[in-house]
Amino acid sequence: MSHTFGVRQAQKQRTRQALMDAALALLEEQSLSSLGLREVTRAVGVAPTAFYRHFRSTADLGVALVEEALGSLHPVLGDLMSAVGDNDELIQRAVELIARHVDAYPAHVRFIARERHGGVQSVREAIQGQLARFTEEVRTELGKRPETAGWSDDDRSMLAGLYVDQMLATASLFLEAHDGPEAERDRVTRLAGSRMRLISIGCRHWLD
Amino acid sequence: MSHTFGVRQAQKQRTRQALMDAALALLEEQSLSSLGLREVTRAVGVAPTAFYRHFRSTADLGVALVEEALGSLHPVLGDLMSAVGDNDELIQRAVELIARHVDAYPAHVRFIARERHGGVQSVREAIQGQLARFTEEVRTELGKRPETAGWSDDDRSMLAGLYVDQMLATASLFLEAHDGPEAERDRVTRLAGSRMRLISIGCRHWLD
DNA sequence: CCATGCAGTTAACAACTGTTCTCTGTCATT
DNA sequence: AATGACAGAGAACAGTTGTTAACTGCATGG
Numbered sequence: 001m002s003h004t005f006g007v008r009q010a011q012k013q014r015t016r017q018a019l020m021d022a023a024l025a026l027l028e029e030q031s032l033s034s035l036g037l038r039e040v041t042r043a044v045g046v047a048p049t050a051f052y053r054h055f056r057s058t059a060d061l062g063v064a065l066v067e068e069a070l071g072s073l074h075p076v077l078g079d080l081m082s083a084v085g086d087n088d089e090l091i092q093r094a095v096e097l098i099a100r101h102v103d104a105y106p107a108h109v110r111f112i113a114r115e116r117h118g119g120v121q122s123v124r125e126a127i128q129g130q131l132a133r134f135t136e137e138v139r140t141e142l143g144k145r146p147e148t149a150g151w152s153d154d155d156r157s158m159l160a161g162l163y164v165d166q167m168l169a170t171a172s173l174f175l176e177a178h179d180g181p182e183a184e185r186d187r188v189t190r191l192a193g194s195r196m197r198l199i200s201i202g203c204r205h206w207l208d
Numbered sequence: 209m210s211h212t213f214g215v216r217q218a219q220k221q222r223t224r225q226a227l228m229d230a231a232l233a234l235l236e237e238q239s240l241s242s243l244g245l246r247e248v249t250r251a252v253g254v255a256p257t258a259f260y261r262h263f264r265s266t267a268d269l270g271v272a273l274v275e276e277a278l279g280s281l282h283p284v285l286g287d288l289m290s291a292v293g294d295n296d297e298l299i300q301r302a303v304e305l306i307a308r309h310v311d312a313y314p315a316h317v318r319f320i321a322r323e324r325h326g327g328v329q330s331v332r333e334a335i336q337g338q339l340a341r342f343t344e345e346v347r348t349e350l351g352k353r354p355e356t357a358g359w360s361d362d363d364r365s366m367l368a369g370l371y372v373d374q375m376l377a378t379a380s381l382f383l384e385a386h387d388g389p390e391a392e393r394d395r396v397t398r399l400a401g402s403r404m405r406l407i408s409i410g411c412r413h414w415l416d
Numbered sequence: 417c418c419a420t421g422c423a424g425t426t427a428a429c430a431a432c433t434g435t436t437c438t439c440t441g442t443c444a445t446t
Numbered sequence: 447a448a449t450g451a452c453a454g455a456g457a458a459c460a461g462t463t464g465t466t467a468a469c470t471g472c473a474t475g476g
Binding site for chain 1: 237238239240242318321322324325363366367369370373399402406407408409410411412413414416
């Protein structure tokens with residue numbers, strides 16, 4: 001049965017993961033459209049032809065990486081927004097969450113930021129799809145909150161998209177400051193907080 | 209003298225521009241880190257070695273493209289912001305300006321969006337440098353306007369950065385809708401206007 | 417008018433790429 | 447215990463790449 005994880009299936013999954021990890025490491029200094037299949041297999045220590053047992057192409061690998069980088073983030077975002085609390089507290093928690101995530105998975109964040117507008121169509125579409133899901137989820141969560149009571153759905157979508165874009169921009173800023181001094185990361189923390197706060201103030205007076 | 213433009217210098221400039229144009233066209237379907245020098249010269253119809261007469265590497269070409277794409281935009285932005293007028297009118301003009309610019313130079317816009325977080329460090333830095341200049345210019349223009357009277361310089365920088373980021377995001381949205389139906393472009397126009405308006409509302413109540 | 421500088425050419429190099437076919441060893445099924 | 451499926455290895459392929467060297471022809475400055 002296919003759901004049985006024998007020694008065979010386990011080993012296959014392990015090399016698959018090794019390929020994805022190696023690719024992610026190589027992608028820190030280049031973009032996906034220049035990533036060679038042989039380059040990846042060489043880094044793993046496996047024959048070039050073994051690549052085809054797992055992915056049709058490097059673009060295919062990229063799509064899998066998008067899933068790995070963003071797929072598990074949806075419940076996290078849901079937990080964050082459904083947690084009751086004052087708006088400024090929510091902003092502070094969001095910024096801290098992003099900071100911790102960038103610290104834990106910098107290569108994933110870099111990959112998403114890089115390939116969001118990158119040269120591989122299928123990967124771009126995969127990312128856009130995930131971001132659309134995030135926007136939709138933020139939109140429905142906003143509907144449950146008092147700040148956007150009486151808003152049109154279009155306006156709520158607009159605000160949700162703005163927040164999602166802002167989260168990505170914040171993550172990218174944290175990434176740039178990742179290897180820098182701690183003072184720089186603090187600056188980014190304050191900056192991102194200010195930006196979000198300004199947006200939430202605009203949201204509070206939207207219906208005037 | 210070097211400032212004399214004889215037949216010689218003119219022809220050199222022409223092939224240099226041809227190389228940049230060809231590269232820009234090729235970069236619509238890939239990223240700079242996978243752009244080959246031979247690929248470019250082949251598209252122009254020139255020998256591969258001729259490339260070295262103009263650029264040290266493709267990364268060097270990329271830096272020149274950044275200058276071409278963003279360098280001439282500074283006075284445009286200055287004119288836009290120094291034009292007197294009510295704030296909502298300014299927003300509308302800005303969105304229309306971006307829409308027209310994307311329509312006129314889609315390849316330039318795609319290039320900047322793609323390589324801003326792309327795989328080539330020197331190009332990334334060149335773009336960040338230009339964007340920092342834009343942010344600085346917007347900051348000083350904001351200082352002349354009444355909306356940010358009494359603000360700290362840090363807060364003004366924060367707002368300027370938010371606007372610059374927003375302009376890039378808007379340009380990217382227009383680019384995605386560039387070959388789509390006109391209704392889609394209208395939707396983007398309204399969306400971008402709403403986002404900017406929400407930010408400007410937040411700006412109006414920042415000091416409460 | 418002639419000598420020089422230099423944009424662009426030609427040829428060749430070693431190294432690299434994606435892809436195909438054939439083969440091997442071993443886990444999982446019967 | 448025998449058999450088939452299948453992850454991975456190995457070798458070979460036609461193309462491609464960046465870079466070097468030595469060249470050619472012509473516009474330009476003295």
